[in-house]
Amino acid sequence: MLVxxxxxxxDARRLIADLTVRKQSVATAESLTAGLLAATLAGVPGASEVLRGGLITYTERTKVLLAGVAPQILDEVGPVAAPTARALAVGARQRCEATWGVGLTGVAGPEPHGGHAVGTVFLGLAGPVDTEVVRLQLNGSRWDIRVSAVRESISRLRALVTAQ
Structure with a gap:
């Protein structure tokens, strides 16, 4: 496990178990976490039953190419924004043919970016019925912010999965 x-x-083990029992799957499109969420899930034995894939979309261009984020979204609101996180989550879900898609974008630091403070994170969660986006303000070092974003993603996805 990386973390x-x-x-x-x-929490990752519980999420994998919850998805497995429900015969559901997950895919990620990660910017600031650069695959850390997918790697954390993949570290759990049995993850291959539910983890469909992960897209590392660190640049605006790869957000478009890999996750299908509309260039207009990036032109209008930029890479760190709720609509971008939503599009990443939907893109991960669709492109990897998963039940759930998780999109993560934000600013891990060390400097603010695009008018957003360090620790600003947008988490998109796309499911079979709806897509939601949560804005987070996380603290700590660059690594701490990335790990906290993964923690929040797993926790919030698990809450949605078990609520069904």
Whole structure:
């Protein structure tokens, strides 16, 4: 496991178990976390049953090419924005043929970017019925912000999966 955090590892195990029991799947489109969410999930035994794939969309161009984010969204609101996170989540879900898609974009630092403070993160969660976006303000080092974004993603996705 890349992240040495027993609580995060336990949450990832629970999410994989919840998805497995429901015969559902997940895919990610990650910018600021650069695949850390998918790698964390893949570290759980049995993840291959539910993890469909992960797109690392670190640049605006790869957001368009890999996740299908409309260039107009990026032109209008930029890469760190709720509509971008929504499009990343939907793109991951559709392109990887998963039940759930998770999109992550934000500013891990060390400097603000595009008018957004360090720690600003948008988390998109696309499911079978609806897509939601959550704005987070996370603290700590660049690594801390990335790990916290993964933690929030797993926790919030698990809440949606188990609520069905």
């Amino acid at each position: 040495d955090d027993p609580l995060l590892v336990d």
